[in-house]
Amino acid sequence: MTTLALFPTPVETIPNAITDLERLYLEKKVRSLKHNHHQSIKGDGFSTHNPHETYPILSDDIRLRLQKILDEYNIKVGNFPSKITYVWSNIQNQGSILKEHCHPNSLVSGALYINVEDGSKLYFHNPNSYIYYSAKENVSPYNMEHQWLPVENGTLLLFPSWLRHGKDDEYNTIHERIVISFNAV
Numbered sequence: 203m204t205t206l207a208l209f210p211t212p213v214e215t216i217p218n219a220i221t222d223l224e225r226l227y228l229e230k231k232v233r234s235l236k237h238n239h240h241q242s243i244k245g246d247g248f249s250t251h252n253p254h255e256t257y258p259i260l261s262d263d264i265r266l267r268l269q270k271i272l273d274e275y276n277i278k279v280g281n282f283p284s285k286i287t288y289v290w291s292n293i294q295n296q297g298s299i300l301k302e303h304c305h306p307n308s309l310v311s312g313a314l315y316i317n318v319e320d321g322s323k324l325y326f327h328n329p330n331s332y333i334y335y336s337a338k339e340n341v342s343p344y345n346m347e348h349q350w351l352p353v354e355n356g357t358l359l360l361f362p363s364w365l366r367h368g369k370d371d372e373y374n375t376i377h378e379r380i381v382i383s384f385n386a387v
Contacts, residue, residue: 219358247298284386300368308363308385317380323350325369
């Protein structure tokens with residue numbers, strides 16, 4: 203018997219995408235920016251995400267390095283080339299929740315972890331909406347409703363923008379969890 207993994211979803215994990223010195227620089231920069239409430243964060247959390255205003259969060263050097271990683275991802279998964287077009291930051295405080303969401307009008311999204319605690323993770327939801335209706339005797343990679351990936355400071359995740367992520371019942375446990383996100387089209 204042969205089992206085929208049809209329609210896999212490409213999520214790329216890049217540990218140490220930035221140096222610790224760059225991470226500390228970005229942490230200081232993010233803390234200096236004006237953040238507001240955003241619909242994707244429930245509770246005590248804030249974001250610079252605003253389609254009418256952009257902030258220069260990334261240095262040119264970091265942006266170029268992330269673009270090169272994005273270019274490699276696009277080649278690997280067969281996407282057309284895309285460019286980082288919109289960058290924002292989120293700060294979540296203890297007890298806040300990153301609600302399940304996706305990033306419309308974009309091809310690839312990225313999350314760069316700047317200040318997270320040990321054991322941090324990001325949940326991704328199965329894009330097969332019928333998976334919730336299937337009977338399961340045991341959980342396997344073929345019938346999971348969601349899956350999480352561990353993240354740590356300096357980690358970059360790249361994923362298709364349509365892939366829903368976040369979890370409506372996973373509470374943040376630290377003060378000032380900082381993530382810089384971007385979309386590419």
